[in-house]
Amino acid sequence: MKTREITMAAALNEALHEEMARDESVFMIGEDIGRNGGLFKVSDGLQKRFGAARVVDSPISEAAISGAGVGAALVGCRPVVELQHFDFVTLAMDQIVNHAAKWRYMSGGNVRVPLVIRGPVANGVGLAAQHSQSLESWFVHVPGLVVIMPSNPYDAKGLLKAAIRDDNPVLMMEKRLLYTKSGPVPEEEYIVPIGVADVKRTGSDVTVVGISQGVNLALQAARQLEREGVDLEVIDPRTLKPLDIDTITDSVRKTGRLVVVSEGARAGGFASEVVARVLDTAYDALKAAPVRVTAADTPIPYAAPLERAVLPGLQDVLTAITAVMPNKTKVGSV
């Protein structure tokens, strides 16, 4: 397979181009996605190619465009709704939670809701508390939804294509700082299946489950610790719901140690869920208390030193590794 290095934004853009070309029932609606190609260029060129009817520049009405997505899905379309920042999902919760997620179940299987709602998580760039939230754990808590968070261009493209083809409502949260990061993406078409974790690095000492940027932090830590003889296994669930728990517990059974890295707030975050799930079946395999590396329990502040203090970084991952390997002396002092 021929591959090139492209950014995550470009990879997502390709996925949209391909799926819209492949299936006329796919359409997009969102703020500034057409004429402007999206604030982060994810929908670049789509309106020009597919027309303003299929790439709709919407009013600023997050609830209505999400609701319209549900309605269009019910009659046979495959809508892709963009939230300009994922924080604005707070305005669409009713349509997502009480409608998209439940419509099939409440109907006893009479309908399906093939809907994708996607958008950026823009932490780390100084946009402050209302534009920086990593809210994935809310949606993991909503039966009926599929939840995806990619960590690289390859997965992003393949998962978005899978999401569009899936007959269920899918939420996809994309870290904005990853939009401009490049990675290898095949020229041929491919799909990354929903519900399948990816072992980004095999290792024997500690299982590190990373979510989105958490994967990249884990891989950085792994590279650094390699020199110190600590061998991390890095797992990227990619799909948070359904969660490929077997891949994670298999790893924990091998390593006996678990660290989970996620950028959501600590309390009630997805990291807690991974820990609890692992205990269900792999408690006996654990050699140490699992450690969660998360954002602090504060809103995200504006000023750089504050935001840095609140979001998890490489050093936090290294500290966590030390914590689960109490017999090792402090690792990875940077």
Add this chain to the structure above:
Amino acid sequence: MKTREITMAAALNEALHEEMARDESVFMIGEDIGRNGGLFKVSDGLQKRFGAARVVDSPISEAAISGAGVGAALVGCRPVVELQHFDFVTLAMDQIVNHAAKWRYMSGGNVRVPLVIRGPVANGVGLAAQHSQSLESWFVHVPGLVVIMPSNPYDAKGLLKAAIRDDNPVLMMEKRLLYTKSGPVPEEEYIVPIGVADVKRTGSDVTVVGISQGVNLALQAARQLEREGVDLEVIDPRTLKPLDIDTITDSVRKTGRLVVVSEGARAGGFASEVVARVLDTAYDALKAAPVRVTAADTPIPYAAPLERAVLPGLQDVLTAITAVMPNKTKVGSV
């Protein structure tokens, strides 16, 4: 102290009467709370006593009344907003999460938001998926909020009074089926402090942390298992955020076994959070894997046999106790 037996609805009603009489800056806004005294009579008599300006029958506009609560709080009121069912919080998420919870932090401490948003969790009565959700874990995940779920009339009254006097935004979720359950409540005024767990029963074998109805299930299980020589310690956090984790971990250090009972959906639920928090400091004290007793990962169905199958019940708690006491034979077969 003289006490009487009153229902949880009556206890909440007393709290509102007392606080509105005590402090003129307290007012209420919600749907059908005035003329009708609220769908479940929690605000009975308040409009008659305090007038329609302080007990406002609002339009059906959950976002606006929550937002109005934030605004009124900013200028010095202590608003109490009722959501007729807590599921409708989906329409108020933006005001709660992006505004109430963050306003103080974003202002660098320049403002305070003394706001209470409360309402029923109506599972177990056949109202189906859109009227039966126990969504507490979402709010535990939002820095800046206080989250309360009472299990009995005494706590409900004392906590609501504390919530109204607190200078922070407080969400209070009240299980509807508990509204009509009675319990002892003193005639004298009292407050139940925020952030303090209550040990509802001391015991030595298993720590059972219950949330709202989970407490009652745990106490039932405790009574039944007493006969079999199994001694449960039942802890009611009452406040989910901030969580009185010390009381829980102290107990786990004593018993070595943990069961958490909550009616929210399983994935991403508050039970997972309790488990993860306990591991942080009491991992070494554990003798068995903690077990979560939760609702299934489905929307709440309508028909009685389906709803029963999905919500946690006494038998599920007994099964969990068996699971954390592997050396005991199966306990509490009912």
Add this chain to the structure above:
Amino acid sequence: MNRVANGVDELLPLLDQMLVIRAFEKRVVELFDQKLVRGSAHPYIGMEAIAVGICAALGENDYITSTHRGHGHCLARGLEPGRMMAEILGREAGYCRGKGGSMHITAMEHGMLGADGIVGGSHGIAVGAAYGSVLLGQDSVVVCFFGDGAANEGSFHEALNLASVLSAPVIFVCENNQWALSTPTRSTMRVENISDRAVSYAIPGVSVDGNDVLAVREVAAEAVSRARRGEGPTLIEAKSYRMSPHSAFATGETSTPEELAEWSLKDPINRLVDILRASGVEEDRIRKHNENAASLIEAATEFALEASPPPAEQAIHDVYAPADWAREGRLS
């Protein structure tokens, strides 16, 4: 009487539908009182002319969305009373296999996109269904039923505006029954006619006597042709009254006896019967139609009561549509 274009023959089916709705709702309340219906149920009594008049203007490929007070919409759209009653009683033979109950009846095979327990919850859904149909090259029109109370939700505003700019073939039918639960409509909005709110979206807004089934059908027909011509949405306010309490559960909050008495004189069924009488239909024939409705609902109820409840195992089904990853039955 030019409103009765094709004589009484075309009116009798409207009468039948209204009678069936009335009988159905009375039966549901009885069953609720017998504790056979869980949760709640919101009778459509007094408002029958709206659903029947509107749906009379729709074709087979059209869609409707509905509300907590949805039985009337379902029946007017042609759903079977037996399977509806089975759903309301929580039986497997119900439209939603017992998972939805009174507030969530859905039947795609009838273009019934779903009842909705969230007030104002289906405004956006209706717009999307309408716009989606256009994209798919269907010739469908979508009717969005909702209450006066729902017209104060933000979703009303966003959806009407979105429908307007998309020229979506959707008809917003506001059933103004003067009350939202215990709250009189005049206390939660100051606009004289809810249809005046159409101004905000530069779309036609019309108020109609919602107890006059023919008048309702007429404005609906006009809105439907407009929509089919690609000229976009219409807001119809049908002024009516609910002649029952808000719900079988919340019975304490009904309106004043005077108001009820006043509106009883405008009972939509009597209004149509009067027209029929004036057109020469005999009492006997009208009695027959009444009896037919009653026995239809009796049969439906019997069917439902005999149907079995869903087995507990079904609780975990239907959460997800079939998918590769769902094959293993994974829920989380």
Add this chain to the structure above:
Amino acid sequence: MNRVANGVDELLPLLDQMLVIRAFEKRVVELFDQKLVRGSAHPYIGMEAIAVGICAALGENDYITSTHRGHGHCLARGLEPGRMMAEILGREAGYCRGKGGSMHITAMEHGMLGADGIVGGSHGIAVGAAYGSVLLGQDSVVVCFFGDGAANEGSFHEALNLASVLSAPVIFVCENNQWALSTPTRSTMRVENISDRAVSYAIPGVSVDGNDVLAVREVAAEAVSRARRGEGPTLIEAKSYRMSPHSAFATGETSTPEELAEWSLKDPINRLVDILRASGVEEDRIRKHNENAASLIEAATEFALEASPPPAEQAIHDVYAPADWAREGRLS
């Protein structure tokens, strides 16, 4: 020229405010380009007459709410440019101690309830602040600033309706600058004037030339007296134009050069200067005011650049207001 009731003396402060806003915004964009401002910043350039005209009609005890494009509102309300600039640069001396940044400046001591990064996010807050003030026996009026784009959010509808039924002393000021980011307003609403939407709430709605500071002040004064008399809310649409890109970050999406050229002719500062000139104010005096504004902003910038960033430890403070339980510094 009866609009200039007390001669030029009362106009010069308006000019000063507008000049300060313009100079402030230009400086912010420069600082952003120098990577000293994080995230984004949304210049108020071209819209100065709205904030200045509206705030000129307010008293000390009144309140305002603001938006992502909030610097102009803050300055017109009397906030110090130095502390504002410090906030935008993320310094501890800023109004929010560096926690809020450009989109979240709040200053209760100036009746500034807060800027808001959520489009339409403060509609309900303004209503509640107004209603709360009434309950507390204050005589305050609240101005809610928002954009044309925000007028399509559901919150607009809910809040205007709620304000109407509560007769809350709130003035909704829609700053129609023709664009919402890259999207022209005419493509997301079909109503001619946004002020026409007042019909839906039976409140007064008025459109005003938003580049004419005196006209703006006039309609504001009328709305303020109305509100103070207890007669409830007013919707004011101020028609204007943003003469800069949407934000310092999103620069690629600006409107057409023709449009910009057309509106440059209506520059609100030039408009006021023309009036002053016509009233006999000399060029020299105007130049002085320009220079004063420039040096004020220079001083503010210097102050801000010299201020220190907040220490990392402060990140966990200010999450909760003081409370018994919070004494232990518990966050979760």
